[in-house]
Amino acid sequence: MGEILEEAELEHWLLAFRQKPGKLVFTNGCFDILHSGHVDYLQKARLLGEALMVGLNNDASVRKLKGNSRPIVEENSRASVLAALRVVDAVILFGEETPARLIEKVLPDVLVKGGDYRAEEIVGYQTVTRNGGNVKVLPFLEGHSTSSIIEKIKEQG
Numbered sequence: 001m002g003e004i005l006e007e008a009e010l011e012h013w014l015l016a017f018r019q020k021p022g023k024l025v026f027t028n029g030c031f032d033i034l035h036s037g038h039v040d041y042l043q044k045a046r047l048l049g050e051a052l053m054v055g056l057n058n059d060a061s062v063r064k065l066k067g068n069s070r071p072i073v074e075e076n077s078r079a080s081v082l083a084a085l086r087v088v089d090a091v092i093l094f095g096e097e098t099p100a101r102l103i104e105k106v107l108p109d110v111l112v113k114g115g116d117y118r119a120e121e122i123v124g125y126q127t128v129t130r131n132g133g134n135v136k137v138l139p140f141l142e143g144h145s146t147s148s149i150i151e152k153i154k155e156q157g
Helices: 009-019 036-046 059-066 075-082 100-106 125-130 146-156
Strands: 003-005 023-028 051-057 091-092 110-114 132-138
Touching: 003 009, 003 075, 009 023, 009 091, 009 100, 023 036, 023 100, 036 051, 036 110, 036 132, 051 075, 051 100, 075 091, 091 100, 100 125, 110 125, 125 132
Parallel strands: 003 091, 023 051, 023 110, 051 091, 110 132
Antiparallel strands: none
8 A cells, every 4th residue: 555645755755666676657746536547547657657746736736736626535545445455555735726845855765646747848858867767658548537427417417
């Protein structure tokens, strides 16, 4: 089971990880209503290194990004579900709209984002590549999104 880190614990966790050989993979997102598309994405991300850290938007930042009706699931529950996944080693909440500040602190070996971005467009690209890391874009599993789940519930409601 992965750890849910407070920001004050981050430096200690990173020091412990860096004592061993291996790549740290970092990704981020809202992960509201965890579904098979998320799980597939996280499994693929974890294959890129020896540990996977997930930066999780807190409730306030999800509302800024997605609107006042979101998140559906509050931040502590979302963090607990993510940390329970075998492929996730650590989860850390952040309150900004982007994870740029967190990426500067973590300095992952591999930064991963899902979707159809170009790697150079991803927040943190400059930071990670300047530090010798790689940025990867993983395709989402077609037809799986939190928004589509919410729409389906509304239609059936």
